[in-house]
Amino acid sequence: MDQKTIFLIIAGMAVVTYLPRLLPVWLLSKRELPQVVITWLRYVPSAVLAALLFPSVLSDGSRLDFSFNNLYLLAVLPTLLVAWKTRSLFGAVITGMALVALARLAGL
Amino acid sequence: MDLSLRNHPNYAYFREAWGQALPIVFGYLPIGFAFGVLAIKAGISAANTLAMSLLVYAGSAQLIAVGLISAGVSPWATILTTFVVNLRHLLMSAALSPYLRGWPRSLLALFAFELTDESFAVHSTRFARLQSQQESPKPATALTINLISQLAWVLGTLLGIVAGDLIQDVRPFGLDYALIAMFAALLVFQVKDHVYIIVAGFAGLASTALLLTGVSQWNVMIAAVVAATLGVALESWIKRQSS
Numbered sequence: 212m213d214q215k216t217i218f219l220i221i222a223g224m225a226v227v228t229y230l231p232r233l234l235p236v237w238l239l240s241k242r243e244l245p246q247v248v249i250t251w252l253r254y255v256p257s258a259v260l261a262a263l264l265f266p267s268v269l270s271d272g273s274r275l276d277f278s279f280n281n282l283y284l285l286a287v288l289p290t291l292l293v294a295w296k297t298r299s300l301f302g303a304v305i306t307g308m309a310l311v312a313l314a315r316l317a318g319l
Numbered sequence: 320m321d322l323s324l325r326n327h328p329n330y331a332y333f334r335e336a337w338g339q340a341l342p343i344v345f346g347y348l349p350i351g352f353a354f355g356v357l358a359i360k361a362g363i364s365a366a367n368t369l370a371m372s373l374l375v376y377a378g379s380a381q382l383i384a385v386g387l388i389s390a391g392v393s394p395w396a397t398i399l400t401t402f403v404v405n406l407r408h409l410l411m412s413a414a415l416s417p418y419l420r421g422w423p424r425s426l427l428a429l430f431a432f433e434l435t436d437e438s439f440a441v442h443s444t445r446f447a448r449l450q451s452q453q454e455s456p457k458p459a460t461a462l463t464i465n466l467i468s469q470l471a472w473v474l475g476t477l478l479g480i481v482a483g484d485l486i487q488d489v490r491p492f493g494l495d496y497a498l499i500a501m502f503a504a505l506l507v508f509q510v511k512d513h514v515y516i517i518v519a520g521f522a523g524l525a526s527t528a529l530l531l532t533g534v535s536q537w538n539v540m541i542a543a544v545v546a547a548t549l550g551v552a553l554e555s556w557i558k559r560q561s562s
Contacts, residue, residue, distance in 0.1 A: 212362075212388060214363075214364045214366075216394060217363055217367050217388060218367055219394060220384070220388065220394045220397050221367060221370050221374060222374070223394065223395075223397075224371070224374075224375045224380065224384060224397070224398055224401040225374040225375050227398055227399075227401055227405065228375050228376075228377050228380065228402075228405045228408075229431070229432060231402075231408045231412065232408045232409075232431040232434045233427075233431040233432070234409070234412070235412035235413035235416055236413075236419055236430065236431050237428070237431070239416035239417075240416040240417070240419040240427060244417065249417060250551050251548065251550070251551050252413060252414045252417060252547075253414075253550075254514075254515070254546070254547035254550035254551065255410055255411070255413070255414035255543060255547045256411075256414055256440070256443035256447075256505075256509050257509040257510060257518055257522070258518050258519065258542070258543040258544075258547045258550070259407070259414075259436075259439070259522070259539065260505055260506040260509060261506055261518075261519035261520070261522040261523035261526070262522045262523060262526035262538065262539040262542040262543045263436055263502050263526075263539055264499065264502040264503055265522075265523030265524060265526055266526055266527045266530045266531075266538065267499050268499060268503075269523075269527050270530065272530070274531065275527075275531065282496075283496060283499055286500070287500075287503050290500045290503045291503050291504075291507055294504035294507040298508065300339075300342055300441075300501065300504050300508070301341055301342060303500060303503070303507075304342040304497055304500040304501050306500075307493070307496055307499070307500030308345070308493035308494065308496050308500060310493070311493035311495075
């Protein structure tokens with residue numbers, strides 16, 4: 212594929228990526244939303260975060276993995292605990308990364 | 320004359336933004352790097368590789384597009400796939416909209432351009448905290464968080480382009496876990512009562528189940544919509560029980 216076609220693909224990708232990011236904030240932030248919608252939107256962040264998190268710790272993308280080889284699953288419990296106890300994003304991320312690095316060093 | 324950076328009026332904004340963006344930076348540098356290497360290997364020019372990180376700025380869609388482009392898939396199919404993969408941002412943009420009431424449209428346009436899974440996670444937590452302190456989010460800090468994040472993504476891409484086919488393994492440092500750890504921590508910060516725990520548990524399991532049964536482009540969106548609706552239903556049911 213020549214580079215010009217690739218650039219046109221990138222331009223198309225940019226447009227279809229930007230519109231879903233832009234339209235809701237642009238259309239919704241100027242108006243008073245019904246209470247039920249505001250309640251619904253309040254649950255969206257935790258729902259989205261869990262929907263992103265669970266598949267990457269419970270599976271390898273094609274099947275469930277509850278074995279001890281699944282470092283992400285082993286590391287997520289201490290990460291959750293540190294986040295809950297310290298309320299520190301940075302502390303939780305560093306703890307999690309250090310645990311994964313150490314486990315690999317130990318040959319897990 | 321005081322030339323200290325610390326006393327600059329923008330220092331406080333920058334400091335807060337830097338602290339909020341740091342976990343994103345940790346995650347984006349290695350993934351951006353991997354994207355740069357893979358794109359160059361797939362025969363995409365350095366200029367186009369950089370253009371993708373500047374104009375599209377969506378990690379998973381960019382990595383998928385590299386695969387499709389190198390496989391010679393038609394341009395329209397690649398663009399349509401990108402659309403479907405990134406449609407989940409619709410929900411995130413909607414969820415942040417109530418906090419952005421006073422912002423001018425030009426700043427909303429700028430903010431939305433750099434809305435990713437990771438920046439959404441940071442903003443939604445931060446905006447909710449500010450609101451509970453009776454403060455409204457200032458555009459300067461939020462936009463700086465976004466800018467630092469995209470710069471990390473672009474810098475990672477550049478390093479990947481330069482490294483070319485020299486693939487460096489980021490796994491010994493646990494960097495591949497940075498974004499997962501961030502999702503986990505931000506999820507904990509979101510949970511305010513047991514309804515949130517049920518919503519999160521349901522969304523996570525549904526998303527995993529959908530992914531494993533082949534609904535791989537829609538799993539996050541479908542699971543989140545159903546789970547948030549469940550949250551609303553549960554909340555009104557609990558209110559009716561107690562009244």
